[in-house]
Amino acid sequence: MLNSSLLQLGAALRSKKISSIELTQLYLHRIAALNSKLNAYITINEEMSLVQARAADVQLAQSKTHALTGIPIAQKDIFCAMGWRTTCGSKMLSNFIAPYDAHVIEQFNRVGAVNLGKTNMDEFAMGSSNETSYFGNVKNPWNNNAVPGGSSGGSAAAVSARLCAAATGTDTGGSIRQPAALCGISGLKPTYGVVSRYGMIAFASSLDQAGPMAHSAEDLALLLNVMAGFDERDSTSLQRETEDYARDLNKPLNGLRIGLPKEFFAAGLSADVAQAIEASIAEYKKLGASVVDISLPNSRLSIPVYYVLAPAEASSNLSRYDGVRYGYRAPEYTNLADMYEKSRAQGFGEEVKRRIMIGTYVLSHGYYDAYYLQAQKIRRLIAQDFVEAFKQCDVIMGPTTPTTAFNLAEKNDDPVQMYLSDIYTIAVNLAGLPGMSIPAGFGGNGLPVGLQIIGNYFDEARMLNVAHQYQQVTDWHTRTPQHIEV
Amino acid sequence: MQWEIVIGLEIHTQLSTSSKIFSGASTAFGAEPNTQACAVDLALPGVLPVLNRGAVERAIKFGLAVGAHIAPRSVFSRKNYFYPDLPKGYQISQFDLPIVGQGSLTIQVPTATAGQTYKKVVRLTRAHLEEDAGKSLHEDFHGMTGIDLNRAGTPLLEIVSEPDMRSAAEAVAYAKMLHTLVRWIGICDGNMQEGSFRCDANVSVRRPGAELGTRREIKNLNSFRFLQQAIEYEAQWQIDTLENGGTIQQATVLFNADIGETRAMRSKEDAHDYRYFPDPDLLPLAINNEWIEQVRGTLPELPLSKQARYVADLGLSVYDADTLTSSREMADFFEATLNEVPKEAKLCANWLMGDVSASLNREDRDITQCPISPVQLGGMLKRIADGTISNAAAKEVFKILWSEGGTPDTIIETKGLKQMSDVGAMEAMVDEIIAANPVQVAEYRSGKEKVFGFFVGLAMKASKGKANPTQMNEILKRKLAG
Numbered sequence: 001m002l003n004s005s006l007l008q009l010g011a012a013l014r015s016k017k018i019s020s021i022e023l024t025q026l027y028l029h030r031i032a033a034l035n036s037k038l039n040a041y042i043t044i045n046e047e048m049s050l051v052q053a054r055a056a057d058v059q060l061a062q063s064k065t066h067a068l069t070g071i072p073i074a075q076k077d078i079f080c081a082m083g084w085r086t087t088c089g090s091k092m093l094s095n096f097i098a099p100y101d102a103h104v105i106e107q108f109n110r111v112g113a114v115n116l117g118k119t120n121m122d123e124f125a126m127g128s129s130n131e132t133s134y135f136g137n138v139k140n141p142w143n144n145n146a147v148p149g150g151s152s153g154g155s156a157a158a159v160s161a162r163l164c165a166a167a168t169g170t171d172t173g174g175s176i177r178q179p180a181a182l183c184g185i186s187g188l189k190p191t192y193g194v195v196s197r198y199g200m201i202a203f204a205s206s207l208d209q210a211g212p213m214a215h216s217a218e219d220l221a222l223l224l225n226v227m228a229g230f231d232e233r234d235s236t237s238l239q240r241e242t243e244d245y246a247r248d249l250n251k252p253l254n255g256l257r258i259g260l261p262k263e264f265f266a267a268g269l270s271a272d273v274a275q276a277i278e279a280s281i282a283e284y285k286k287l288g289a290s291v292v293d294i295s296l297p298n299s300r301l302s303i304p305v306y307y308v309l310a311p312a313e314a315s316s317n318l319s320r321y322d323g324v325r326y327g328y329r330a331p332e333y334t335n336l337a338d339m340y341e342k343s344r345a346q347g348f349g350e351e352v353k354r355r356i357m358i359g360t361y362v363l364s365h366g367y368y369d370a371y372y373l374q375a376q377k378i379r380r381l382i383a384q385d386f387v388e389a390f391k392q393c394d395v396i397m398g399p400t401t402p403t404t405a406f407n408l409a410e411k412n413d414d415p416v417q418m419y420l421s422d423i424y425t426i427a428v429n430l431a432g433l434p435g436m437s438i439p440a441g442f443g444g445n446g447l448p449v450g451l452q453i454i455g456n457y458f459d460e461a462r463m464l465n466v467a468h469q470y471q472q473v474t475d476w477h478t479r480t481p482q483h484i485e486v
Numbered sequence: 487m488q489w490e491i492v493i494g495l496e497i498h499t500q501l502s503t504s505s506k507i508f509s510g511a512s513t514a515f516g517a518e519p520n521t522q523a524c525a526v527d528l529a530l531p532g533v534l535p536v537l538n539r540g541a542v543e544r545a546i547k548f549g550l551a552v553g554a555h556i557a558p559r560s561v562f563s564r565k566n567y568f569y570p571d572l573p574k575g576y577q578i579s580q581f582d583l584p585i586v587g588q589g590s591l592t593i594q595v596p597t598a599t600a601g602q603t604y605k606k607v608v609r610l611t612r613a614h615l616e617e618d619a620g621k622s623l624h625e626d627f628h629g630m631t632g633i634d635l636n637r638a639g640t641p642l643l644e645i646v647s648e649p650d651m652r653s654a655a656e657a658v659a660y661a662k663m664l665h666t667l668v669r670w671i672g673i674c675d676g677n678m679q680e681g682s683f684r685c686d687a688n689v690s691v692r693r694p695g696a697e698l699g700t701r702r703e704i705k706n707l708n709s710f711r712f713l714q715q716a717i718e719y720e721a722q723w724q725i726d727t728l729e730n731g732g733t734i735q736q737a738t739v740l741f742n743a744d745i746g747e748t749r750a751m752r753s754k755e756d757a758h759d760y761r762y763f764p765d766p767d768l769l770p771l772a773i774n775n776e777w778i779e780q781v782r783g784t785l786p787e788l789p790l791s792k793q794a795r796y797v798a799d800l801g802l803s804v805y806d807a808d809t810l811t812s813s814r815e816m817a818d819f820f821e822a823t824l825n826e827v828p829k830e831a832k833l834c835a836n837w838l839m840g841d842v843s844a845s846l847n848r849e850d851r852d853i854t855q856c857p858i859s860p861v862q863l864g865g866m867l868k869r870i871a872d873g874t875i876s877n878a879a880a881k882e883v884f885k886i887l888w889s890e891g892g893t894p895d896t897i898i899e900t901k902g903l904k905q906m907s908d909v910g911a912m913e914a915m916v917d918e919i920i921a922a923n924p925v926q927v928a929e930y931r932s933g934k935e936k937v938f939g940f941f942v943g944l945a946m947k948a949s950k951g952k953a954n955p956t957q958m959n960e961i962l963k964r965k966l967a968g
Contacts, residue, residue: 080532093531100525102532199532206766234534235768313766316564319575320529324633336631340568363566363761372763 001026002162003478006071006219009165013060013070020056020070023165024049024114027072031117031163034484037144040158042077042135043085043118052114059112067222069112074164076155077118078125079210080199081105088201089121089133089151092321092328092347102199103231104168104210111226116164120154123349124318125175125203127151128421129411132351137408140183141481142447146405149179149421155213156183161484166214166223170200172207173306174400174425177437180213181400181450184439186467186477187213188220191457192432193238195224196231202317204310205236207429216477217438217467221246224460240458248465254288256466259393261296264424270403276441276449277399280470284397287469292393296385301378302427303419308362308375309430314352315359321347354415383431390456395466399424400450404443424452434460438467439476448476489728490694491721492701493657493687494649497664498642499674500618500682501544507617507641508535508578515680523620523635529573534767537562541641542771544673545585545615546781548643551671551788552610554589556778562615562768566761570633571620579644581762584614585771591647591667592790594808595659601805608660609648616642637681643673649688649698654717658710661685663789665710670789670814678708685713690734691724699724700734704741704748716741720748792817800824800831809839815853819860826864830871837867841884858887866894873954879903905954912958915948916965930966941966 001009001018012018028046035041049072056070080086080098082105087093101109108115122132130138130153138153140146141161148157152169156179159167169176171189180187188211195210202208212223224245231237258281265274281291323329323343330342348356362371389396401421411418428435433454440451451470455463471477506513509526526533549556563581589610594603620638622631645664651657665683668674676683685707690699704720707713719741724734739748764770789811796807810820816838823834842863846856866883869875875883875898886897898904906912919941920927930937945958 080530086531088531096531098532099530197532198534201531202767204766233536235536236766312763316566316576316761316763319566319568320531320573322568322570322575324570325528325573326530336570360761363763365759365761368761368763 003215003480005216006068006166006214006222009071010067010069014063014065016060020053020060020072020114021050023070024053024072024116027116027164034161034163037139038141038157038161038163039136039138040120040154040161040163041074041117042087042089042120042133042154045084045117048083049114049116052109052112056112056114066111066226068108068226070114071165072114072116073108073223074116074119074155074158074167075105075108076152076168076170077121078170078201079105079168080201081115081118084115084118086118086201087135088125089123089135090348090352091134094134094328096327100199103196103233104200104227107226107229113226119152119158119167122151122153122175123352124201124314125151125170125172125208126314126351126355128174128178128418129406129408130154130179131408131412132349134349139408140405140447141484142184143405143445145407146447147182147408147410149182149401149405151175151179152187152213153179153183156180156185156187159183159185159213159215160481162480166212166219168210168223168227169213170208170210171425171429171435172203172209172310173429174422176211176213177400177425177435177450177452178422180437181452182405182448184448184476184479184481185213186216186220186436186438187211188224188436188460188464189428189434190224190228190460191238191434192429193236194434194458194460195227196229196234196237198231198233198237202313204313205317206313207306207310209429216471217436217464218246218249218471220436220467221249221461221464224464243461245461245464248461249468251465251469252288253284253466253469256284256287256289256395257292257393258284258289259292259294259389259396261294261299261389261396261398263296263299264398268402268420268423269399270443272443272445273399273401273403273449276443277397277451280440280451281397283470283474287473294389294392294396296382296389296427298378298381298385299427302382302430303423305375305378305382305430306422306426307358307419308371309379311355311359312362312372313359315356315363318348318352318356323347351415379430382427386427386431386433386454386456394456395459395463396454398452400437400452401425404445404447404449428454433457434463436463436467438470439479440474441476488694489691489725491652491654491717492649492690492692492698493651493654493717494701495647495651495657495661496686496688497645497661498684498686499645499668501541501641501643501673502675503538503540503544503641505538505540506639507538507541507615509639511639513640515677517636519623519632519634519636521636523638527573527635527639529575535578535765537768537771538641541615542585542773543781544641545613545643546773546778547671547673547785548613548645548668549586549589550778550782550785551667552586552589552591554610554613555587556773557583557585557587558773559583560585560614560771560773562765562771563762564765567758569619569622570631571622571635571638573620573635573638577617577619578765578768579616580614583770584612585773586613588612591660591663593656593659593663594804595656603805603808606650606656606659608650608656611646611648613643613645616644618642649690649701654714654721657687657717658714661710661713666789666811666813671785681708684708687713687717687720689717689720689724691721691728700736702734702737702739702748702750704739705751707741712741712743715743715746716748719746723748786814789817796831802831802835806832806835806839810835813853819853819856822860823864823867826861827867827871830867833867833871834864837863841881845888857891858884862887862891862894869894869898873905873907874898875903876905876951876955878951879905904952906949906952907954907957909957909961912945912949912953912961913965915945916961919944919948920965927966931968938962938966
């Protein structure tokens with residue numbers, strides 16, 4: 001059951017081989033047994049999950065069902081879910097019970113999926129190792145000394161360790177793809193605007209995008225079908241015709257042109273990851289694809305650009321956490337300014353404070369033009385690189401990360417080294433393109449390697465097709481971490 | 487030596503949308519604290535702003551009314567600062583790309599001579615959309631501050647003028663004209679007590695012809711009287727300071743209406759760095775010509791155009807035209823009355839500005855609460871115009887219409903207020919008067935024309951006030967001439 005695809009789980013539920021209550025309890029028991037070791041979840045609420053499971057069983061009995069009815073999904077703790085504690089990995093919101101549902105949560109509720117719990121994450125999604133969480137770091141199920149990646153590290157670990165059927169994540173600079181790669185699962189960041197951001201706690205609004213995390217491309221397609229769609233409550237949500245992201249899964253890949261950016265295979269890429277990626281490309285050639293060498297010359301600037309723009313937006317987005325209306329307020333203060341200072345100094349962690357400082361600095365009078373405006377210009381150049389590249393190829397491939405999972409605490413003292421682990425993923429967010437990561441073998445240390453697939457705008461269905469065809473001829477995505485009992 | 491006062495105004499008008507600029511919560515005034523603040527207004531984690539088209543349309547309407555360029559693309563920016571009644575920690579406003587560009591407003595400035603005005607054109611720099619903040623309540627909380635977010639997110643149009651005004655009187659005339667205009671085009675209720683129309687005044691002084699002096703900004707003036715007093719006090723303070731060898735520091739000041747003085751609140755050195763940047767939650771606001779034309783179609787005839795028409799086509803004085811267009815309701819009332827007696831514009835104007843206004847003022851009502859309708863008033867004026875009643879009788883009719891209602895003709899009939907215009911009867915009366923007063927007749931005929939008034943009085947008395955005075959005068963003159 002734990003290794004079943006979402007389609008198989010759905011079939012088992014509809015044929016009454018298992019009830020949603022039983023399936024939910026199966027996962028809840030696993031979480032009870034394993035979460036103390038992995039710390040993948042911040043909040044579990046059995047009662048609320050089982051209420052939803054019971055309702056799903058009623059729906060299943062009446063045959064009024066959707067593919068995901070009754071299936072337990074883990075929700076990144078960045079999505080507001082009514083009645084659930086929603087912390088965003090921060091002490092600042094450690095006491096915040098959301099009074100409303102995010103669009104993503106609504107969409108899953110609408111089809112009768114079960115909210116299994118809220119997964120751990122880097123504080124306010126700022127981090128690449130899940131070590132900035134106020135609720136402690138998550139461990140990589142493949143090696144408990146290694147990081148799971150971040151910021152959606154809890155979701156990635158939960159999927160990898162079979163602590164849920166599937167999960168949601170959000171990706172601002174690689175936060176779905178990087179942990180998916182490091183934990184050996186599949187993850188998709190859609191085109192900016194495909195999934196509504198309403199109710200998703202903002203980090204960097206112009207980059208944040210929610211997406212699914214699961215075992216396979218096929219599962220991702222089913223999840224994206226539920227998550228995507230226009231929402232008038234998000235002005236950046238795109239009004240497009242509804243599409244079935246699973247429609248092209250089985251198309252053959254004959255004639256597919258894969259662009260390989262030379263910048264993604266240059267110095268900094270570890271040999272074992274390079275080897276695994278090259279092997280995957282060879283597999284694609286067997287499937288009928290051809291390879292084109294391309295260049296994304298401005299992508300080398302994506303990290304500096306990102307670390308101007310994302311903190312700038314974050315510094316403003318996080319101003320609302322002031323201790324006035326909700327969230328953490330310092331127990332003692334002498335006046336208003338002191339209340340602000342102490343509440344924010346105590347409520348935010350180091351990485352969040354670092355980024356608020358950077359963001360405040362780059363937006364300040366006299367620096368705005370040199371940093372923020374300059375970064376916006378380069379952002380457009382980076383996007384233009386992709387426009388040029390997609391004239392020569394249908395999808396772009398490369399490694400998701402430069403290395404496999406690094407060790408806990410390894411990069412804590414060097415933020416720049418930490419930031420570099422997102423070097424291949426960030427340009428995609430800056431351009432607003434869809435990107436995904438799928439398992440593509442293992443590195444020298446036995447840890448998973450992720451293959452990144454970047455598509456043109458709104459090409460999610462094609463990317464899922466490309467990933468699915470690969471998963472038909474490889475079994476990397478079915479591997480389970482050795483010491484996780486299944 | 488002379489000083490010149492230089493004034494520019496920034497006026498915040500609250501737009502009359504029923505919901506807020508970025509959320510669906512109600513904007514109605516006076517509700518219990520925090521009952522009109524939804525998740526977006528509270529800035530809960532994860533909420534997002536969605537622009538209210540009604541607010542945009544009102545801004546477009548304003549831009550068209552002042553002949554301004556409507557930006558095909560404008561941008562909402564975040565103005566970042568911490569304050570407890572600013573829930574997001576930033577205000578969504580427009581910064582370098584506002585929705586309304588340069589325009590102008592023609593004002594009539596009163597002079598020391600009653601009824602005399604001069605015309606002046608004030609240039610508008612820009613007008614931009616933004617959200618209002620909530621309110622901090624410092625009383626009733628025993629050393630703590632209460633926060634009411636009902637007002638948070640209310641749409642505002644901030645209208646910025648060039649420093650074109652040269653006296654408090656000009657500033658007040660401009661503010662009043664703007665106040666008339668925003669109500670005229672229906673984008674703001676203009677209620678100054680409720681804060682729907684708030685003025686900030688930038689004041690500086692200089693020697694005529696010199697560079698602009700350093701300005702100080704007087705914040706939050708919510709009546710025309712305070713605006714006048716604050717500017718006068720501030721300008722005199724600056725002149726005194728400079729004449730005593732001091733210098734003016736750029737500052738924000740508050741006007742204390744109780745003592746009639748301005749007081750510095752913060753200097754330029756403590757000025758915030760608002761760290762403006764485009765709000766990534768909102769797309770740039772695109773306005774195409776079609777939308778602009780659609781809004782233009784909803785624009786009523788504007789006060790200036792009406793004024794010009796009243797002067798040119800109806801022969802009214804500039805002063806009358808200005809007064810009759812002081813509000814759209816007044817102009818509508820005037821035009822509806824005129825519709826009853828199309829050739830009597832001056833008569834309509836005189837009655838509206840005279841007895842009608844005086845009666846309204848006495849009862850503290852405005853024209854929309856006038857107990858006499860334009861049809862009733864026009865019906866009465868018609869009877870003055872055709873000679874059926876005298877002006878004196880009309881005042882009687884007016885009083886009855888005001889307090890009891892009814893139709894003018896019925897009142898004239900039942901109260902017997904018709905003028906006498908039977909020439910034969912009037913001649914008989916005059917003959918009798920001449921026969922009974924030979925001494926006075928002789929005086930008149932010898933050249934003492936002042937005695938004429940004596941005869942008019944007798945004639946009117948004989949006719950019980952009903953004689954048509956023009957006719958009666960004419961008969962008297964003829965008969966007295968012998």
